Structures are given as C-alpha cells and as structure tokens.
Amino acid sequence: MSEVERRARAALSRLTEPGDPRLTTLVAEHGATTLYDLLRHDRDAGGVLTDVATRLASTDPDRELEQADRLGIRFVIPSDDEWPTQIDALVSAGQLHERGGPPIGLWAKGPLRLDRLGQSVAIVGSRSSTTYGDRVAGEIAAVVARQGCPVISGAAFGIDQAAHRGAVAMDGPSVAVLACGADRAYPAAHTQLIAHLAETGAVVSEAAPGCAPTRIRFLARNRLIAALSRGTVVVEAAVRSGALNTASWAGRLNRVVLGVPGPVGAAQSQGVHQLIRKGSAVLASTGQEVLEMVGQAGEHLVEDPRAPVRPRDRLTSRHRQVLDAVPVARAAGSDSVARTAGLGIVEVQSALLYLHRNGLVEHDDDGWRLAALAHT
C-alpha cells in the first residue's frame, strides 16, 4: 500500500513543479494514488492537469525510484515514519500563498533522518555576505550544532556556506535543502560541501533527481527551509534577499524568526534591520539566544549578559549612598557630601574613611572626590 502510494507520488513529483497549487488541491481531494490512476487512465482530472496527464503515461515511477536509490537518494512521503510532520503546516498555510502547498514528497540523501529535524534551526542570509556575517553565521551554527540541533540552510555562497561550515566544524548534523535535484550540486563550486553534507547530514529536495535549479524552485525551496525548521535566523540580508522570503514563510507558519543585526550603514544588514524594526523578527546576537528562542520553554535559558561586578557593587547601601554624593571632579568637603547624601555628618565622615581605605575616594586639601576606581 505504502509502496503504491510512493510510486504515485514519485510520478507526480517528477511531472509537477514544487508547491503547484493545482496538484495540492487535487491530492487533498482524491489522495495521491487515486489521482495518479485518474491521470494515467482518464488522462485528465477535471481538465486541470491535462499537461501532466499527457506526460504521465510515459513516466515509469519504478525506474525513477530505482535510479534514485542507485544515487543513494530515498523518496520520503507523508505516510513514512521518517516524514517530518512539521511541514504539514504548509497544508493550510500554503493555500493562501502562491506555490505554498505541501511537498508531494521529499527526495533525500544522507544518514540524517528527516523526522529528526523537529529541533532544527534554519540559518539563512545573503550570498554576498561580509566577513562579519560569515563569522556570526558560523558561530551561531556551531553553538546550535553543539547542542545536537540540526542546522538547515541552502547551499549558496555566503551565509548558507558559513552556516554549514560552522555546524560541520562541530561534527553536528547539517542539512542542505536544494532547488535542484538532490543528486546535483549547485553552485558547482559547492560540490564538495554538498557531498560532505550528504555523507554526514542530509541533502533534501522537493525536485526529482536530475532537475535543474530555476527561480521557481528556489522560491519553493525557501518555504521548505522555513517549514522544516523550528525557527529561522536571518544573518545579513539586503532589502531584496531570498532570505527575507524564507523569513516571511517562517512568519506565516508561526515559526520563530530571528534577525542578527549589523552596522546600520551596511547594505547586507538593511533587510534584517527592517525585519526587526517591523517586529517580524526578534533580534538575536548569539547562538545561545537563538537556542533560547527556538527551544522548548525553559530548555536553553540564557543569562542576560552582565557587566563584571564593580567595587561599588560590594558596598553596603549606606556606603554607596555616600559614595554617590562624592563629586566626580572638583573635591568637596565632608559637610557638602553629607548635604548631598542627605545623611548626618558623623556617619558620612566614617563612611568616607571606609571608602578611602578601599581606594574609592581620594582626599586632598579641598576635600573629597571620587577615585578612578569608583568612576561610574
């Protein structure tokens, strides 16, 4: 039964484009197996998929699956245990947006099971990233991977690449979701990177093996990255970056969207700043902050960064009150300090002597002033 379904979906996957709304609707209506039979025998399904039906007769799903298998690629479908159920969120969310439907199946290569992606974090961003962006993407990916959470990204130059490298450096699982077939390497310069991910993590595509990358498939791919991961981190994105498309999808699917800020003059950070400014992304600076946001409640709690304890923190509140009344510049007498502090002169004089012994105030002929140690 499940293999019949797999054959049907493999054939449909080969002949339709990712997220094709017509297919989504028909699969929801008839089920994949029935739809496949309908299309093969009647060469029509209400007339909407005539072009698909015409070509479907000449497609051999058994051969498709066999060839994929020889390439080390398996075809994962919704009825499989391995199916990453979080992408089913596309069933409802996808109906409202172009090419937003759920995938008919996922072609996957690599040891990482797709049902392990529930805790994954997508790290996406500009292809023309800066050294700064690459460094931060790599650091965040390393922290995420060290916690055993898979990193998901594309396979492009820039942030995608930096994210995978960060995860791989920690021997963590990393997943590339491609716009072309899972057997292909695009860009060609990343042949090795993609091969490495296929050996240690996973390479996933909605497009059947052999498919070429097209813009349509890139856009459809972005929705998959968002739908597969628990949260999406955008590291550097110009105002018109594919990464913002991924972020939109994550938002539509009610997933966590995080943005890493950068210098305000940098074009590469403008898109991220816009997301944060509009409240579409929460600002994140570190991998720990990312984990805190995408993790289960209370799972990866982050302590707010704190400044080191300063000498004045160790004082009693009374001593601090006196210290706060000591001038920072020109010296003043203890009577003046007492007045400013609103305390008695005897108490203030005793406090000043204590503060002096601890190097927090200085004394000269004009009176008392703060020592360098106590500044701020």
Add this chain to the structure above:
Amino acid sequence: MSEVERRARAALSRLTEPGDPRLTTLVAEHGATTLYDLLRHDRDAGGVLTDVATRLASTDPDRELEQADRLGIRFVIPSDDEWPTQIDALVSAGQLHERGGPPIGLWAKGPLRLDRLGQSVAIVGSRSSTTYGDRVAGEIAAVVARQGCPVISGAAFGIDQAAHRGAVAMDGPSVAVLACGADRAYPAAHTQLIAHLAETGAVVSEAAPGCAPTRIRFLARNRLIAALSRGTVVVEAAVRSGALNTASWAGRLNRVVLGVPGPVGAAQSQGVHQLIRKGSAVLASTGQEVLEMVGQAGEHLVEDPRAPVRPRDRLTSRHRQVLDAVPVARAAGSDSVARTAGLGIVEVQSALLYLHRNGLVEHDDDGWRLAALAHT
C-alpha cells in the same frame, strides 16, 4: 506672585537633591511657597526636612537668582510660559521610582526656550563609543536638527559629544542637560562645547549653579533627558551604561525608545541589542526612521529602503513566468522550460526569443539558461 514662587523654589533647589522624594511630596502637598515659609519659620515640615530647614535660614534666594542672572542663567519654574510641560509626566511616574519626582525648577542658559523642547529628540549612549557609534550618532543628530527638532543629550565624551556635534554642524539647536550646575563644565575638556551650546542652544540643569556633579545627580539628570524629549535614541551602550538608565526612564514615561544596532560582537552595542531584543526599544538605523517614530503621526514618513529596479521587474508577468523556469546553471531545451513554467511550447518559445533579445537568457547547443543579467 510668580516671583515669590520663584524665590521659594530657588531656595529649595539650592538645598535639596534632584528628585528628592520627600521634597516632591511636600511640594505637592503644600505648594512651594507655603512649604518654603513653613520650613523657614517652623524649621520643620512634619519633621522630614529638618536638615533642609536648618540650612534654609541662611540661604538668600534673591542673591541666588541675582548671581545666576549675572552668569546668564535663568531659573525656569512650572508657572512660567517657558516651562516644558512634558516633564510634568514625572509627577505621577516619579512617585513609583527612586529620585523620580519632577524638578523643583530648571536652571537654564542659552537662547533656546525650554518650551520649544516638545519636539526634541534625546540621543544618548556610551562614553567609550566606537568610531562607528560616533558617526551614526552624528548622522542621526544632523538629520533631526535639519528638521528643526532640538537634540538633547548630556555633555559626556563619546555619543553625547558626537550627537551635539552633528546638530551643531547643521546649525541646529542642541541642548546639554548637566548633572552639575549650568555654570560649570564637566568634563572640563568639553568647556568649549558646553559654552557653544549655551550660546546657540541651551544648557540646562536641575542643580543650582556651582553644584558639583555626583552620581546621584547623574542618575537624576538621566530622568530629565528622558522627560524633556519626545523620544530617546540609544546609540551604543554596554550592558551597564547610564544610557540604559535614560532609556528606562523614557520607557516609564511612555516616550519612544529607539536603539541603533551594531556588530553583535561589540561590547558597546550589547546593551542596545538587549533593549531591542526585549522589546524595550525599537530598532532605528537612520535619522529619518527616528523622526518617523518620534514625530506626530504621518509627519515624517519614511519609505522603506528599496533595492534598485532590476531588468526582470520590467517584464510582463508571462515573460517573468518563463524566465523563472529557465535553469540557472546547465542549459535546458524549450520543451523542458515549457514544462517547468506550465505553459505551452509556442508561447514559451516566443517568450524565450524576447528574453534573449533583452539579454536575460543565453542560448547554446544544449538549450536555454539564464544570462548573468537575470540572476535573481
């Protein structure tokens, strides 16, 4: 009547600390004039201000006001036309927080009337700022000042200084709120800057002339910066910066709080990132964005930054559909493009020729592929 009140407030200002909650309560209860009389004659007001009463007898407010006048300093009180009524927000907000009460009066020097600060923007931040922070603070201040909105800050090194310089460069009004008397210059290195602001804008203090800067007064000063301005922009602040204290006050007073992000590794941006992350500040990148947030609704609308128009933007949607189906790497035949696009072969071939004439696709023996011009 108003001069009687001014004398009473001048005397109380001389002898109490900024925001002293005891004074705030008593002034609210009795009024300043009655309280002054009470303290002078009974040397007590319910026993709480005995220390003040003791010294009040030896204070001569007429002489205080005269001396201030000779220094070019006026004492502005709530009944004056010049009173910046927006700080009255401290009357209620101040009761909940230490040293949060409204000022008893404001000592001011310079041509800018304080009632003109209703549209002002506070720009605050780290004393140990980076070149980046200084540049951004200066740029934002310049844009704000060019719109005629006064800039408010302290007079410290770093961001304060950079903000004033940015405003001054535009011949815009800039206001320094000091922790010491308005006749003093702290830090001494900013004597010239402070003198320039006193000539062109305003130098304001709650502390009477001659008063030394103390930590208490710096903290009280921060609440004034927040209360005087319509919104506060924090440019660079470490996790424990006085600027964050100003931002807290702005938040308590329901004023706009904006934060300028920076590189995530920089300690100087950590405090700002924390503010933005927790939703206590809205991210702002430019002076225009600052004006948009602090201005009246619809007053300074900002266009979202947009990328330049690309060749594909000018295509018809049909031509774009075909373009999006052309492979980015290895070439494919027009039948394959037609299948991906979901369009008829004749229509696709005609579109491909059009796209080819416009340099968006290339053609070789294997078929069609995107030209460099069309890449994303």
